[in-house]
Amino acid sequence: MYGAQSTDEEPERTAFRLAEKRYKLYKSLPPKTRKKPVLNQTDLFDVVDFHAILESVDPIDGIFRLDCPGFDRPVFCFRDRPESNANTSVEAQGSFKSVSASTLLRKLRWGTLGLQFNWSKRNYDFTLPHNKIPEKLCQLAKEMAIPAMPSGEEFQPEAAIVNYFGPSDMLGGHLDDMEADWSKPIVSISLGCKAIFLLGGTSREDVPVSMFLRSGDIVLMAGKARECFHGVPRIFTDDKHAEVSVLLSQFSGEDDCCITDYIKNSRININIRQVN
Numbered sequence: 311m312y313g314a315q316s317t318d319e320e321p322e323r324t325a326f327r328l329a330e331k332r333y334k335l336y337k338s339l340p341p342k343t344r345k346k347p348v349l350n351q352t353d354l355f356d357v358v359d360f361h362a363i364l365e366s367v368d369p370i371d372g373i374f375r376l377d378c379p380g381f382d383r384p385v386f387c388f389r390d391r392p393e394s395n396a397n398t399s400v401e402a403q404g405s406f407k408s409v410s411a412s413t414l415l416r417k418l419r420w421g422t423l424g425l426q427f428n429w430s431k432r433n434y435d436f437t438l439p440h441n442k443i444p445e446k447l448c449q450l451a452k453e454m455a456i457p458a459m460p461s462g463e464e465f466q467p468e469a470a471i472v473n474y475f476g477p478s479d480m481l482g483g484h485l486d487d488m489e490a491d492w493s494k495p496i497v498s499i500s501l502g503c504k505a506i507f508l509l510g511g512t513s514r515e516d517v518p519v520s521m522f523l524r525s526g527d528i529v530l531m532a533g534k535a536r537e538c539f540h541g542v543p544r545i546f547t548d549d550k551h552a553e554v555s556v557l558l559s560q561f562s563g564e565d566d567c568c569i570t571d572y573i574k575n576s577r578i579n580i581n582i583r584q585v586n
């Protein structure tokens with residue numbers, strides 16, 4: 311169940327909503343004001359930073375570093391829901407107007423691979439024709455899911471939702487509850503600009519933990535976390551925080567500027583699910 315992409319009009323004042331407001335790029339203005347959006351001066355001091363954990367000698371309560379055979383990058387695991395560190399569509403186009411590809415690309419918010427998700431009914435529509443998830447992505451997800459399941463169990467990637475984020479886009483707090491077997495993890499891959507990820511509890515009233523997700527990070531939503539509200543209130547597109555230089559360094563050709571411009575202003579999240 312996905313929350314609204316932008317929930318400014320909602321009167322609810324849950325702990326999750328307050329955390330979203332705290333981190334989003336622009337301050338909320340009262341509805342129908344014509345004022346320009348005002349940047350939110352967010353204090354990021356208490357966002358869990360896995361890079362900082364790697365460099366520090368002091369462990370953080372509830373977060374464990376695991377080493378997985380065959381992977382050269384560290385794996386972090388929340389054994390339980392950690393204590394929070396805080397107190398607190400593609401729009402229809404005019405029919406005959408010609409619209410540039412880059413404008414359309416910016417309006418693209420999500421796509422699906424494999425089984426198709428019906429966003430109005432909020433369930434998977436098994437009758438819709440679809441292609442399989444690309445084999446390499448499927449293999450990667452299967453391998454990544456292993457540490458989140460009892461030994462010998464297999465993860466069957468059947469659907470992937472691909473979210474595209476621009477500078478002021480957010481993904482509202484939600485649960486992913488349309489898959490039959492919650493003992494199977496969701497494998498979530500982050501690419502592009504760094505983001506803040508909020509992991510709450512089973513109620514929106516639970517204060518979420520905030521953490522940075524960087525390009526190349528993979529999150530396994532597993533165990534108790536599979537039942538927890540989560541969302542992305544903010545991505546960073548400024549040079550200091552985006553952390554995309556390694557990605558950009560791979561595109562140096564003269565014709566690559568549209569790709570590098572896109573990378574500097576975007577985050578892509580691919581989350582892979584076993585549906586049945």
Ligand code: OGA
Pocket residue numbers: 471473481486498500507523540541542579581
């Ligand atoms: C989702 C989701 C998280 C992210 O699409 O269900 O939770 O990191 N995405 O974008």
Ligand code: MN
Pocket residue numbers: 484485486540
């Ligand atoms: Mn989700």
